[in-house]
Every structure is written in structure tokens, then in C-alpha cells.
Amino acid sequence: MIQPEEAERLRGVTVYLIGMMASGKSTLGAELAAQLRRPFFDTDALVEQVAGCSIAQIFAEQGEAHFRELETQVLAQLSGYTRLVVATGGGIVLRPKNWSYLHHGLTVWLDAAPELIWQRLKRDPGQRPLLQTPDPQAALQRLMQEREPFYAQADVRVPIHSEASPSQLAEQVWQAICARLRAQPPCNR
Template identity: 50%
Template sequence: MNNLLKGINLYLVAMPGAGKTTVGRLLAKQLGYGFIDTDEVIVKAVGQPISQMFAEQGEAEFRLLESKVLAQICAIQKLVVATGGGIILRRENWSYLHHGLVVWLDAAVDILYSRLVEDTTRPLLQDPDPKAKLRSLLEQRQPLYAQADLRITITEGETPEEISTRVLEAIPSVLKKPDSLPNGC
């Protein structure tokens, strides 16, 4: 597996609750890559939870910081990167993401809701109707997620191990396309 991606980064994009961090850690181990979660990097750098950043500085400021973190990460090779769910919203982020292989973990709203219903740390889901909010966010973001190189549709009850196996099995078909391997930042 070490040479499957020839050193380029693997970026996971998806809605909150799709499993980017869990699947990303498994993929990194299987590929012999390092692992980075952009949200974890931001929390560590700023020293406060994302929900507090949203409350105090606003979403726009958070998205700007997210872009700066992504720009730094893409300069490193051999990483699996779990991105924040909204990283795809800024056009400039796609210039960084497309220096690697972008995988969309596509999960239905019902799956996302069942995973997030008890999670009070997600600022965008602090809504009277979090399921409707998830549906709205997914409808808004779906065309952007669709720009990924690879789409993996997650099914109910599928384990992170099964998902990571499907990602690894699908990568060779994406890499067979002409000019499919980016060459880094």
C-alpha cells in the first residue's frame, strides 16, 4: 500500500458525522502515511473549541483560518487529511485540495443525523431542527463535494474498516485516468 498514491496526499471531504477522522486514521495506517485533522490543528493552534471560535469570531474568520491551515498542510507529502465539513466552501481551498487525491465520503442525512444527534459541539447544528439544518447544508454543499476525484457512498451500518477498504480499492481506478496524479503544492 505504501506506493499506491506515490506520496501524494489523500484529502477526505464530507459533511460532519460522515467519519472523515475515523476513516482517515485507518487509511493513514494502511497507507503508511501520517494523519492530520484540520479541525484538530485549528483547535490546537487557537487554543479554543471551534464552537467558541464561531461564537466569538464568526464563521468567516474560522473559514479563513481553515484555508491558512490547509495551505500549510498541502506542502507536506504522504498525509491523509480529514478536512472540516465546510472546507469546500472557499474556492481557494480547492486549489490546495486538488494537489492531492480528494475523496468524498457521501453519507445520507439520516446517517449523519443518527451520528450527530447527541453532539453539542457542532456550531452549525445548534438549530431547533438539526436534521433540517443538515439537509439544508448537504443540499448547499453537494455540488461542491461532487468536485472530488472519488465518491464513496456510505451505507447504514457500514464500519469504518469497510469504508477504508472501499476507498483503497477504488483509488487505482481514479489513478488510471490521464493526468490524475497531482504533483503537490
């Protein structure tokens, strides 16, 4: 458990979790926010609230471009606040404009192993519009290759190779954040 005085090392900086779908951003984000005693937001959930329908419906009825625009709008709003933990959608890193918002905080890449992501996705196959193809595993590989250079721009990288509890992952992420803060303290972005 992260102690309140430890959490203050972040000052007012928001933590943005980035990474592939099914890397654990939402689950871990909620746990990390609870331990840091900060509000938690999930950009995908907020996009669904704004649109009044599911992400799958947005993709089906209005297309990916519309979804990405809503995602950018949500991120722009969140970037105006401090002391948050934000789980982002997997493709949020693709738009340069989004990086201008992500740079308002500390970006943490949850670099989950491809096998782990695939195992998680097989448990919930119908909820990922970008994988609705004849070969979803190949689509996933393509997305991972396309996005990895963008994820690599994160302030902190946390490799995840196996299943762990949210509290264990939160501790792992916190240790990686602390290492980054020791190397380069935040400047109240």
C-alpha cells in the same frame, strides 16, 4: 489491509477526505493513514490547536468567518506536504481558495447518506455550531444541499449508506482510489 506496494500506487500524493460533518472523515482518515503508513492530520483538530480553543468557541466568540480563515491557513500549510491523509472540515469546500490547496492531492468525497449522518449527529448533538438552531435536521438538509455541488468536484466519490467498521470503510475508500488511479494515474502533484 493495504499492502505497502499497493500504497505506492499513490506515489507522493496526499489524500484529502471531504464530506459532510459526521460522514466519518476523522475516524476513517486515521484508519486509512495507518493502513497506508502515512501521517494523518485533521484540519478541525489543527484549527483548535492554532486557536487554543474549541471550534464551538471560535464560532461563538469570533464567528464562522474567522473559523473559515483559520481553516484555510491550516489547509495552506498542509498542502505543502506530500504523502499525508487529511480529514477536512465539512465546509472547507465552500471557499474557492481552498480548492487550490485541495488540488495538490487527491480528494475523496465520503458521501454518507443523510439518514446515517443524522443518526450519528443525534448521538453528539452539542458539538456542531452550524446545527445550533431550533430545527437542526432542517439546517443539516440545507447544508447538505448547499455543499453537494462542491463535494461533487472531488476526484473520487465513495457512497456510504450504512455503518461499517473503519477498516471496512478504509478498504472501500482504497478500492475507489485504485479505480480512479487505473483511470487516471497521479502525476506527483
